[in-house]
Amino acid sequence: TRNIDLAVVAGDGIGIEVVEQGLAVLEAALTGSDVKVSTTPFDLGARRWHATGETLTDEDLAAIRTHDAILLGAIGDPTVPSGVLERGLLLKLRFALDHYVNLRPGKLYPGVRSPLADPGEIDFVVVREGTEGPYVGNGGALRVGTPHELATEVSVNTAFGVERVVRDAFARAQARPRKHLTLVHKHNVLVHAGHLWRRTVEAVNAEFPDVTTDYLHVDAATIFLTTNPSRFDVIVTDNLFGDILTDQAAAITGGIGLAASANINPDRTAPSMFEPVHGSAPDIAGQGKADPTATILSVAMLLDHLGLAVQSQRVEAAVAADLAERGNRVRSTAEVGRELAARVAG
Amino acid sequence: TRNIDLAVVAGDGIGIEVVEQGLAVLEAALTGSDVKVSTTPFDLGARRWHATGETLTDEDLAAIRTHDAILLGAIGDPTVPSGVLERGLLLKLRFALDHYVNLRPGKLYPGVRSPLADPGEIDFVVVREGTEGPYVGNGGALRVGTPHELATEVSVNTAFGVERVVRDAFARAQARPRKHLTLVHKHNVLVHAGHLWRRTVEAVNAEFPDVTTDYLHVDAATIFLTTNPSRFDVIVTDNLFGDILTDQAAAITGGIGLAASANINPDRTAPSMFEPVHGSAPDIAGQGKADPTATILSVAMLLDHLGLAVQSQRVEAAVAADLAERGNRVRSTAEVGRELAARVAG
Ligand SMILES: CC(C)[C@H](C(=O)O)[C@@H](O)C(=O)O
Ligand SMILES: CC(C)[C@H](C(=O)O)[C@@H](O)C(=O)O
Numbered sequence: 227t228r229n230i231d232l233a234v235v236a237g238d239g240i241g242i243e244v245v246e247q248g249l250a251v252l253e254a255a256l257t258g259s260d261v262k263v264s265t266t267p268f269d270l271g272a273r274r275w276h277a278t279g280e281t282l283t284d285e286d287l288a289a290i291r292t293h294d295a296i297l298l299g300a301i302g303d304p305t306v307p308s309g310v311l312e313r314g315l316l317l318k319l320r321f322a323l324d325h326y327v328n329l330r331p332g333k334l335y336p337g338v339r340s341p342l343a344d345p346g347e348i349d350f351v352v353v354r355e356g357t358e359g360p361y362v363g364n365g366g367a368l369r370v371g372t373p374h375e376l377a378t379e380v381s382v383n384t385a386f387g388v389e390r391v392v393r394d395a396f397a398r399a400q401a402r403p404r405k406h407l408t409l410v411h412k413h414n415v416l417v418h419a420g421h422l423w424r425r426t427v428e429a430v431n432a433e434f435p436d437v438t439t440d441y442l443h444v445d446a447a448t449i450f451l452t453t454n455p456s457r458f459d460v461i462v463t464d465n466l467f468g469d470i471l472t473d474q475a476a477a478i479t480g481g482i483g484l485a486a487s488a489n490i491n492p493d494r495t496a497p498s499m500f501e502p503v504h505g506s507a508p509d510i511a512g513q514g515k516a517d518p519t520a521t522i523l524s525v526a527m528l529l530d531h532l533g534l535a536v537q538s539q540r541v542e543a544a545v546a547a548d549l550a551e552r553g554n555r556v557r558s559t560a561e562v563g564r565e566l567a568a569r570v571a572g
Numbered sequence: 573t574r575n576i577d578l579a580v581v582a583g584d585g586i587g588i589e590v591v592e593q594g595l596a597v598l599e600a601a602l603t604g605s606d607v608k609v610s611t612t613p614f615d616l617g618a619r620r621w622h623a624t625g626e627t628l629t630d631e632d633l634a635a636i637r638t639h640d641a642i643l644l645g646a647i648g649d650p651t652v653p654s655g656v657l658e659r660g661l662l663l664k665l666r667f668a669l670d671h672y673v674n675l676r677p678g679k680l681y682p683g684v685r686s687p688l689a690d691p692g693e694i695d696f697v698v699v700r701e702g703t704e705g706p707y708v709g710n711g712g713a714l715r716v717g718t719p720h721e722l723a724t725e726v727s728v729n730t731a732f733g734v735e736r737v738v739r740d741a742f743a744r745a746q747a748r749p750r751k752h753l754t755l756v757h758k759h760n761v762l763v764h765a766g767h768l769w770r771r772t773v774e775a776v777n778a779e780f781p782d783v784t785t786d787y788l789h790v791d792a793a794t795i796f797l798t799t800n801p802s803r804f805d806v807i808v809t810d811n812l813f814g815d816i817l818t819d820q821a822a823a824i825t826g827g828i829g830l831a832a833s834a835n836i837n838p839d840r841t842a843p844s845m846f847e848p849v850h851g852s853a854p855d856i857a858g859q860g861k862a863d864p865t866a867t868i869l870s871v872a873m874l875l876d877h878l879g880l881a882v883q884s885q886r887v888e889a890a891v892a893a894d895l896a897e898r899g900n901r902v903r904s905t906a907e908v909g910r911e912l913a914a915r916v917a918g
Contacts, residue, residue, distance in 0.1 A: 339689075341688055374731060381706070384721065385641075448819050449827075453823055453827070500813075
């Protein structure tokens with residue numbers, strides 16, 4: 227038997243509810259196999275911060291590191307000043323654990339209504355860089371609160387950081403039927419960072435000659451995500467553009483209730499982290515209204531990352547079947563989880 | 573009689589064709605009035621750069637400054653290295669002439685098909701900051717072309733720069749029926765710049781107590797532009813987020829063929845500049861296929877800026893009437909211009 231040591235950061239708001247269902251489906255997927263899961267809950271997020279002032283201590287991080295993977299629900303609460311938990315916990319995990327590939331599929335499942343009139347087939351994946359760009363926290367401010375305030379934010383991009391995520395994106399493109407990679411940036415304005423990205427894509431393309439590439443400015447990418455999302459296969463882009471495009475991608479494929487994500491450390495020097503794209507949604511927290519599907523699809527990505535492809539596919543197939551029949555039926559968080567677990571089990 | 577001295581930068585590709593029609597409609601709008609237009613063409617863009625290596629000389633800029641306004645078609649060509657004309661010409665004009673308000677309406681005219689299944693009424697305006705943010709050109713690179721390359725881009729935000737554009741946005745919101753202003757930023761990650769923007773909106777709100785405000789992270793804004801664009805009235809945001817959101821706004825309201833924009837210097841210390849949101853579209857240049865409507869709507873914004881509200885409304889009404897009847901009729905650039913000029917004239 228193989229044991230999977232899973233760190234569980236349920237977090238805030240609906241994070242707690244959706245993670246519960248994610249774990250139930252994970253159990254169901256492994257039933258009858260020789261793989262067992264043991265979970266360690268980590269009390270991180272708004273409650274902990276209010277109680278102790280801590281976001282993520284060195285001890286927390288060291289303990290999380292010993293696990294095989296992390297399942298995260300959602301972090302954030304309006305009672306905590308903006309940025310504290312994002313920078314101090316969520317982004318700290320992504321950076322400290324070197325999650326340089328933030329993988330976010332944009333897939334319109336049959337039966338799901340897109341807000342687009344003519345969505346066509348949508349099936350792409352965004353490879354969002356996760357450890358650089360304007361997310362590095364390399365900003366500052368002078369004379370705060372005066373008429374002479376100056377605030378800066380620095381986007382940091384390195385050949386090392388860009389090349390490794392671009393290579394990962396090429397490999398993913400090569401493994402897909404269409405073998406197409408689109409770089410999204412804004413190299414006509416952000417010339418230094420943009421040209422590094424562009425040159426890197428050109429250079430790494432030599433290692434993947436069967437992958438075709440194109441380039442879109444980020445503004446144009448939002449147009450094509452509206453008018454012709456079928457054109458996309460794999461998108462590679464920086465941390466901030468990836469944040470923006472993946473929310474738009476979620477919107478056109480049925481909403482953030484369905485959008486999964488994986489923060490991957492491809493070198494496996496630290497555990498990867500799986501989380502729905504949505505936030506803690508304090509307005510509906512604790513009411514059993516949250517859709518756990520995004521978390522459950524993130525569990526499928528977790529299984530895949532751990533080499534359990536068959537189980538991963540079973541979870542995704544269960545979600546696909548559920549979505550195909552879902553219609554406008556209103557179910558609680560637990561009901562969706564229960565029905566999906568039942569489908570997965572058999 | 574009043575004379576309007578107009579600097580005309582037709583630019584590259586379809587810029588030349590659409591500006592011709594824009595000028596024809598401008599003429600038509602002023603026929604019978606005591607306002608005359610005299611135009612000075614400026615040879616700027618790819619052709620000039622290839623011929624002379626120049627983008628925008630001090631003499632060009634000094635000459636442009638003496639005009640009352642600028643009509644710009646489109647700048648850019650694949651034969652010119654990325655960034656050269658954008659930074660050296662288009663952005664140089666916006667920065668040198670202190671176009672701190674980049675105004676971009678997002679309006680779905682009756683008769684125009686939106687790619688959204690259920691667009692509802694869309695009628696908002698984006699006030700995009702035009703002289704700061706990641707557009708300042710404050711980036712750099714080290715060890716270019718080596719495995720140790722480092723490229724940075726710095727977003728610069730000042731209290732002075734943020735406050736003036738926020739105040740302008742509040743004034744615009746106050747003049748609209750719904751009196752609502754949405755700040756879009758990403759203050760949970762870009763904490764220094766984001767908090768400056770947020771505090772500024774709160775502070776300036778005191779001067780406009782009847783304007784309601786809300787806040788959206790830029791990623792969430794792309795969701796609402798897809799699922800509920802009717803919620804927006806005035807959006808105020810930084811230079812880069814504004815670039816992204818206004819292309820998405822164009823997409824949901826019928827495409828960049830219809831999207832107008834104004835680069836405004838509200839203090840009138842230099843001429844404002846009116847330009848369609850679209851680019852030079854080299855693939856269809858010179859074929860009479862470009863839609864001049866975006867330029868013609870930009871001419872309406874120009875007239876309004878020059879205090880010619882009646883004429884501005886006539887141009888917009890002509891466009892609205894044309895769009896209502898347009899259907900799938902295929903017309904050349906000149907035909908659209910001619911029909912719109914005829915509507916405006918009579
Ligand atoms: C909460 C926030 C810091 C985060 C991000 O910007 O990455 C979120 O929007 C996401 O996309 O996971
Ligand atoms: C051409 C480019 C520099 C420009 C911008 O980014 O502002 C364009 O996209 C626009 O929106 O006017």
